[in-house]
Amino acid sequence: MKSDMLGRSVTLAVLGAACLAAASFCWSQATRATASPRSSKSEIQRFGVDGANVKAAPLIAELGDGWSGLNGLGWDQIEPRLSRGGAPSYNWQRLDEIARAFQPTGRRVQVNLRVFHETALEYNQTTRRKHAGTGKRVGAIVRIKPDYLDAWRALVGAVAERYDADGNADFPGLKYPIVTHLQIESEPENAWADAKGYVQALCAASDAAKKANPEAKILAAGFNVGDFFALSPEERKRMAGTGSEKLRRKEAFIDEFFATASGCFDILTMHLSGGVEGIQGTVDWFEKKMEAHNYRKPIWSDDTMSGPNLSSAVTSQDERSKLKQLERGDRSAVKWFEDEQAGLLVRKSVVAFAAGVEKVFVSSDVDWPTYHMPIWRHMGLLDASGNRKPAFAAFKTMTAQLEGFVTAERVDWGAQLHAYQFTKADRRVAVLWLDKEGNVDLSKPLHSENVEIVGLDGKRTTAQSGHVMLGRNPVFVEVK
Numbered sequence: 001m002k003s004d005m006l007g008r009s010v011t012l013a014v015l016g017a018a019c020l021a022a023a024s025f026c027w028s029q030a031t032r033a034t035a036s037p038r039s040s041k042s043e044i045q046r047f048g049v050d051g052a053n054v055k056a057a058p059l060i061a062e063l064g065d066g067w068s069g070l071n072g073l074g075w076d077q078i079e080p081r082l083s084r085g086g087a088p089s090y091n092w093q094r095l096d097e098i099a100r101a102f103q104p105t106g107r108r109v110q111v112n113l114r115v116f117h118e119t120a121l122e123y124n125q126t127t128r129r130k131h132a133g134t135g136k137r138v139g140a141i142v143r144i145k146p147d148y149l150d151a152w153r154a155l156v157g158a159v160a161e162r163y164d165a166d167g168n169a170d171f172p173g174l175k176y177p178i179v180t181h182l183q184i185e186s187e188p189e190n191a192w193a194d195a196k197g198y199v200q201a202l203c204a205a206s207d208a209a210k211k212a213n214p215e216a217k218i219l220a221a222g223f224n225v226g227d228f229f230a231l232s233p234e235e236r237k238r239m240a241g242t243g244s245e246k247l248r249r250k251e252a253f254i255d256e257f258f259a260t261a262s263g264c265f266d267i268l269t270m271h272l273s274g275g276v277e278g279i280q281g282t283v284d285w286f287e288k289k290m291e292a293h294n295y296r297k298p299i300w301s302d303d304t305m306s307g308p309n310l311s312s313a314v315t316s317q318d319e320r321s322k323l324k325q326l327e328r329g330d331r332s333a334v335k336w337f338e339d340e341q342a343g344l345l346v347r348k349s350v351v352a353f354a355a356g357v358e359k360v361f362v363s364s365d366v367d368w369p370t371y372h373m374p375i376w377r378h379m380g381l382l383d384a385s386g387n388r389k390p391a392f393a394a395f396k397t398m399t400a401q402l403e404g405f406v407t408a409e410r411v412d413w414g415a416q417l418h419a420y421q422f423t424k425a426d427r428r429v430a431v432l433w434l435d436k437e438g439n440v441d442l443s444k445p446l447h448s449e450n451v452e453i454v455g456l457d458g459k460r461t462t463a464q465s466g467h468v469m470l471g472r473n474p475v476f477v478e479v480k
Helices: 005-021 026-031 054-063 093-105 146-162 195-212 233-243 245-260 279-291 317-327 331-355 390-402
Strands: 047-050 067-074 108-114 121-130 137-144 181-184 217-223 267-270 299-305 359-363 407-410 417-423 428-434 438-441 451-454 460-463 467-470 475-479
Touching (some): 047 054, 047 390, 067 359, 093 108, 108 146, 146 181, 195 217, 233 245, 245 279, 467 475
Parallel strands (some): 067 108, 108 181, 181 217, 217 267, 267 299, 299 359
Antiparallel strands (some): 121 137, 407 417, 451 460, 451 475
C-alpha cells in the first residue's frame, strides 16, 4: 500500500504548525505518556503499529505493544546522490529522528526499504505499473543497474550497522538495537516487471545486512492478494480463468519469487488488506507456495488494513456508497468507519494469529488525509490532530489481553459463535463475537456462572448465569 512516508511526515508537520498557530489542543496529549522500555523483555511480542510518526511516538507507546513499522523509506531519501565507486554520502535525518523519538519508549522499528532511485534503476516503459506513493502510471522496475548494485549493498549495510548497538558506527546515544528487521520492498508484484530483478535486490540486501549485523532479519515482500480468498471457489476459478491478466501476472511473480529466493529472506510478510473471511485461505496459500519448494518461513502481516476495505472484490454497493461519503468528508460516514475499524482490527488480528501468522502490524498510527487512495485516509489509530480514535482503545485492550501469547486456535463453543482461545504463560484468554447480536451461554465452556467480560474500550462487566450478550464487536474473557 503506502510507499513514501516522507510525504506523510511533511503533511503532519504542516498540520502541527497549523495547530501551533491556532494555539489549539492538537498534539499536546503526546507530552503526557512515556512508556517504560520493553526492548529487553523476553516475552514474545506479537503486535506492532505501522507509521512511525515521531509526533505520535509517546501516544503509541501507551498501546502496550513493542514495535513500529516505517513504511516505504526510499533509497533516494537516504542517498540522494549516487557515485560509481566513490565514497557514499548518506542523509540519516529521517531514521535518526525516528530512533531519537522511539528509543525512550523502548520500541523497536521495522524499516521497509524501497529501491526508489531513478539513477540506479532500469525500467521497462512498455509495461506500466501504478506507483504506490503517487498513484501515477510508471514503467515497471526491471532491476538495479549493475553499476549500482554495490551502492545498494553499501546502503543496506550502513542502515543495519547504524542502529544495531554494537558500538561500531552507531547512531550517537543508541542504547539498544532499535532496527534489526529490514523489509525489502512492498508489494513488489505490483511494481516490478518480474521477480528476477527483485530477488537480485533482495539477495544483495540480505548479504549486506547480515555482514553488518549477523542478527539482522530480512523480510520479504509484503505480498497482497486482497480479498481473493474471500470469494467462493467458483468465483475464484472464474476470476482466474476469464479475467485478469493482472492476477495471472501476480501469481507468476510470486511463484518465481518462492522458487528462487529461499536463501535470501528470513520472514515472509503479506498485507491483509481485505476482510476477515479470506485470511485463513490466504495464509494457507502462501504456506503451500513455500512448501512446494521444500521450505517454510515465519509469516508476519505488515501494513494490515485496520478498517473496512470499501473497494475490494467483495465490497457491497452500500460500502461503495460509504467510500464516496468518506471522500466527501461526511461526518456520519467517518463515524461509521471509525466504529467499524475498532472491531475489525481485533477480528482480523485474532483470525490471523489462529491461521498461523506470528506478528501483526496494524496500519496505521495516524490518519493520512492527503493520501491518493481515499480508502487509506482514515486508517489511523489517531486522527490527523493526534486524537485517540475508538480503534486506539481497541488495540490497547487487545494488546493488554493477548500480548505475549504462546498459542492461538479457533475453538468450537457453539453454532454461530466465533470463538478463539489464546494461551499465555499465566492464563488463557478467549476472544468472542457474533455476526449478529444475540445471547450466548458461556457457563459450560468457561466452567463458571459468573463471566467477567472486557470490552474493546477496556471496561469490565460481569454477566450472571454465564449468559453474555454478544455482537460484531469482540470481547475478551479469561478462561478458567
